[in-house]
Amino acid sequence: MSFLFNNYSRRPIHLISGKGTIVQDDKGKEYLDFISGIAVVSLGHAHPAIVETIKKQSEKLWHVSNLFESPQQEKLAATLTKDTQFSHAFFCNSGAEANEAAIKLARKHTGKHVIITFEQSFHGRTFGAMAATGQEKIKQGFGPMLESFRTVPFNDPIALSAAIDEDVAAIMLEVIQGEGGVHEITAEFADTIAGICKSKGILCIVDEVQTGIGRTGTRYAYEQTSLVPDIMTLAKGLGGGFPIGAMLGTAELCNAFGPGSHGTTFGGNPLAISVAQTVVNHVFDVTFLEDVQRKSAYISGKLEDLLPAPFEVRGKGLLLGIDCKEDVTPFIRQTEKAGLLVVQAGPSIIRLLPPLTVTQMEIDQAIGLLASVLHETLIS
Structure with missing residues (x-):
């Protein structure tokens, strides 16, 4: 009997330690971790x-609440907004919380209540973020959703234009839909969103919870598009494993979030902020980001050489998906047995999310295992 709610389909592996890309279970078996805690x-x-940062900060201060000034938060906010259109940050504990803050800020600033989102999107499992998510399976069993979201097909300019009216406060999207199947925004659709937001005075919210902090080979994935978001959300890779989320916004939005308008007890605590600062100091280095791009090109090239049609590799940076055109559940089980951890992104997509520090040797080992199991399990 388990004392836990059964809301996770847990894998029968108990991981107890890890170093770099390698993790070990309680039986001593090692795995290449190409999930990275889901990016x-x-x-x-x-x-x-990061270990040294946590040691040092844990001996100083863990928590004081946001009733007091925080020079560490100021420094991290400055790092995240440098050379962008953003000027302010709000720190919380997760991606769902960051998206809730973004939804509230957009509605408060504009005085409007409708936010357009997209089919196959994923923005979190809190009630507001769940309503924003464009996947019905996430919403099943919870009754009526919040009515403030209009969900339209992704990469469909005509459908998006038809959904715009005077009640729309914002358009909210992922540049690459990670959970929804590793679907990347087209240049045409990005141009359409940018044009609508500019001409209609509609805010653009980009959810970079999975794609941000170097995951796609640039600081933020939107930097590889024509989008200029007014609000951006971050989490996942920002803390390198320590819980933290962030919402960034432009200067004109600042007054909408005055004292008492939004808050968090644990968000932006000294431990989380110090870890996140260490992470971005590493990741935002130009050489580091160029290395992520090189690794991405290497993995994509190797996979395309090894996998026959109809397999399709898509994504950017180290957020890559392999569309196998059939259920990959048996494959996931076989890769685990072979010593490689991967994750699905929909029924037919294998998602690869290795640490940004993954080595070429580890990539070669992982691709060798992938190719072997794919041929045995799916191609045959």
Whole structure:
């Protein structure tokens, strides 16, 4: 009997330690971790710089609440907004919380209540973020959703234009839909969103919870598009494994979030902020980001060489998906037995999310295992 709610389909593996890309279970078996806590452990497990940061900060201060000034929060906010259109940050504990803050800010600033989102999107499992999510399976069993969201097909300019009216406060999207199947925004659709937002005075919210902090080879994935978001949300890789979320916004939005308008007890605590600062100091280095891009090109090239049609590789950076055109559940089980951890993104998609620090040797090992199991399990 378990004393836990059964809301997770847990895998029968008990992981107890990790270093870099390698994790070990309680039986001593090692695995290549190409899940990274679902794009969370950006610098790998037990990165020395993060371990040292936690040790030092834990001996100083863990929590004081946001009733007091925080120079550490100011510094991290400055790092995240540098050379962007953003000027302010709000720190919380997760991606869902960051998205809830973004929804509230957009409605408060505009005085409007409708937010357009997209089919196959994923924005979290709190009630507001769940309503924003464009996947019916997430909403089943919870009764009527909040009525303030209009969900339209992704990458469909005509459908989007038809959904716009005077009640629309914002358009909310992921540049790459990670949970929804690793679907990337087209250049045409990004241009359409940018044009609508500019001409209609509608806010653009980009959810970079999974794609941000170097995951796609740039600081933020939107930087590879024509989008200029007014609000952006972050989490996952920002803390390198330590819980933290953030919402960034432009200067004109600042007054909408005055004292008492929004808050968090634990968000932006000294431990989380110090870890996140260490992460971005590493990831935002130009050489580091170029290395992520090189690794991405290497993985994509190797996979395309090894996998025959109809397999399709898509995504950017180290957020990659392999569309197998059939259920990949048996494959996931076989890769685990072979010593490789991967995750699905919909029924037919294998998602690869290794640490950004993954080595070429580890990539070669992982691709070898992938190819072997794919041929045995799916291609045959």
